[in-house]
Amino acid sequence: MLKEAQRCLQCKKPRCQSACPISTEIPRVIDYYLQGEVSTAGRILFENNPLSVITSLVCPHEKQCQGNCILGQKGLPLNIGEIEHMVSLNFLKQTSFFIPKQNNSMVAIVGSGPAGLTIAFLLAQKGYQVTIFEENDKTGGVLRFGIPEFRLPKQIIDLLAEKLLELGVIIRYNTLIGPILTLEDLFRDGYLAIFIGTGVWRSNKLGLKGESLGNVHFAIDYLKNPDVYRLGAVVNVIGAGNVAIDVARTAIRQGAIRVSVLYRGSEEMMTANKEEIEMAKAEGVSFLFFHQPVEFLKDGVLCHKTIIEAGKTVQLPETEFIKSDSVIISVGQGPRANIVATAKNLEISARGLIKTDPFGKTSMDGVFASGDVVTGARTVVEAVNIARRVAEEMEKYMISRRKYVNI
Numbered sequence: 001m002l003k004e005a006q007r008c009l010q011c012k013k014p015r016c017q018s019a020c021p022i023s024t025e026i027p028r029v030i031d032y033y034l035q036g037e038v039s040t041a042g043r044i045l046f047e048n049n050p051l052s053v054i055t056s057l058v059c060p061h062e063k064q065c066q067g068n069c070i071l072g073q074k075g076l077p078l079n080i081g082e083i084e085h086m087v088s089l090n091f092l093k094q095t096s097f098f099i100p101k102q103n104n105s106m107v108a109i110v111g112s113g114p115a116g117l118t119i120a121f122l123l124a125q126k127g128y129q130v131t132i133f134e135e136n137d138k139t140g141g142v143l144r145f146g147i148p149e150f151r152l153p154k155q156i157i158d159l160l161a162e163k164l165l166e167l168g169v170i171i172r173y174n175t176l177i178g179p180i181l182t183l184e185d186l187f188r189d190g191y192l193a194i195f196i197g198t199g200v201w202r203s204n205k206l207g208l209k210g211e212s213l214g215n216v217h218f219a220i221d222y223l224k225n226p227d228v229y230r231l232g233a234v235v236n237v238i239g240a241g242n243v244a245i246d247v248a249r250t251a252i253r254q255g256a257i258r259v260s261v262l263y264r265g266s267e268e269m270m271t272a273n274k275e276e277i278e279m280a281k282a283e284g285v286s287f288l289f290f291h292q293p294v295e296f297l298k299d300g301v302l303c304h305k306t307i308i309e310a311g312k313t314v315q316l317p318e319t320e321f322i323k324s325d326s327v328i329i330s331v332g333q334g335p336r337a338n339i340v341a342t343a344k345n346l347e348i349s350a351r352g353l354i355k356t357d358p359f360g361k362t363s364m365d366g367v368f369a370s371g372d373v374v375t376g377a378r379t380v381v382e383a384v385n386i387a388r389r390v391a392e393e394m395e396k397y398m399i400s401r402r403k404y405v406n407i
């Protein structure tokens with residue numbers, strides 16, 4: 001790793017840093033690392049992005065830092081992700097956090113995905129009494145129950161949760177906010193501000209005949225716990241994004257013999273990262289382009305062939321039956337209504353996403369939100385980046401409230 005870091009040209013105007021959504025100070029971090037000040041390098045990363053140990057693994061680096069590294073113009077770009085991950089992991093393993101002086105203000109965080117974890121780290125370090133409400137029995141959201149272990153080892157999320165506990169954060173597992181405990185209940189019990197970072201966990205359906213058959217599944221349900229599925233030897237995955245690729249690569253690892261990704265467009269039109277597609281191919285996943293499913297059957301998928309005309313997918317009359325034991329539909333997710341169903345004053349968009357101003361303020365006083373539940377499905381680094389801004393706004397709000405209620 002040292003040799004790799006030595007390749008950094010320490011550019012005066014680092015393009016890697018400008019292309020990073022969270023403006024990671026890459027040359028400065030590498031400089032400290034090369035001087036042997038690894039923990040300082042780690043601290044810089046953590047203070048800018050408490051989840052750098054994760055984003056260093058899962059960011060689409062080829063479109064961001066590494067894709068813009070000047071070394072890439074004539075050869076291999078610097079492996080920034082690996083250096084950042086190693087430095088960040090070292091920092092978290094070596095650093096013990098302590099409960100800071102408390103300011104007696106209670107904050108409720110609903111959801112322990114990247115957005116919720118970021119807010120928890122930032123506010124807990126400032127002495128706020130943070131309680132996270134998480135419907136699952138583990139923290140992480142998509143990091144834990146979406147991104148597969150081969151891309152993101154779950155022990156890293158456990159390490160982050162441990163650090164939150166060291167800071168005095170309380171994690172209330174198996175607690176779904178909305179149906180039983182409502183936002184009003186939280187305010188009644190003394191929380192000064194509430195953050196909603198509940199993500200998008202409702203699978204989009206295609207609305208096709210056969211979608212409820214026993215051999216047809218949705219991507220996010222499958223990824224949550226692939227071990228319980230008996231998919232059989234031949235699996236068709238419907239979709240074109242990164243989630244579809246994660247599903248296909250997981251199915252191969254779970255023992256499926258033939259896994260095909262079916263997509264109505266061309267390879268160039270796929271939204272999945274090129275690198276992920278190449279890795280899937282190398283692992284044996286095949287791709288069937290220009291196929292639009294029209295019906296699911298017990299033994300396969302009936303498709304219409306398609307063509308692209310003026311940039312649009314056009315369905316041809318010709319059909320093709322593609323045999324398979326199981327089908328996994330991966331065509332995106334939307335937000336669920338658990339909270340909005342019981343918080344009538346919380347404004348939502350036509351897609352059910354929570355409406356906020358640029359600082360995460362919702363239509364309800366004291367209630368803030370960010371992450372996928374506001375933006376729709378995006379990336380981890382974007383969730384972290386916006387959450388930093390929201391944490392500042394929540395603090396401003398709580399300071400003004402404290403004066404008002406004289407805490």
Ligand SMILES: Cc1cc2nc3c(=O)[nH]c(=O)nc-3n(C[C@H](O)[C@H](O)[C@H](O)COP(=O)(O)OP(=O)(O)OC[C@H]3O[C@@H](n4cnc5c(N)ncnc54)[C@H](O)[C@@H]3O)c2cc1C
Pocket residue numbers: 058059060110111112113114115116133134135136139140141142143146147175176177178197198199200201220223242243246338339370371372373377378379380381383
């Ligand atoms: C399969 C998959 C792979 C992905 N791969 C990548 C990748 O490689 N790189 C990348 O940058 N991005 C990736 N993404 C996108 C990224 O993971 C998300 O943008 C990010 O996780 C959003 O963070 P969040 O905190 O808003 O929500 P989430 O991660 O969805 O977390 C929301 C949390 O809230 C909890 N929750 C929901 N409702 C309630 C409630 N009512 N009460 C209590 N708890 C609740 C959920 O259980 C969950 O823990 C991927 C997404 C998927 C689905």
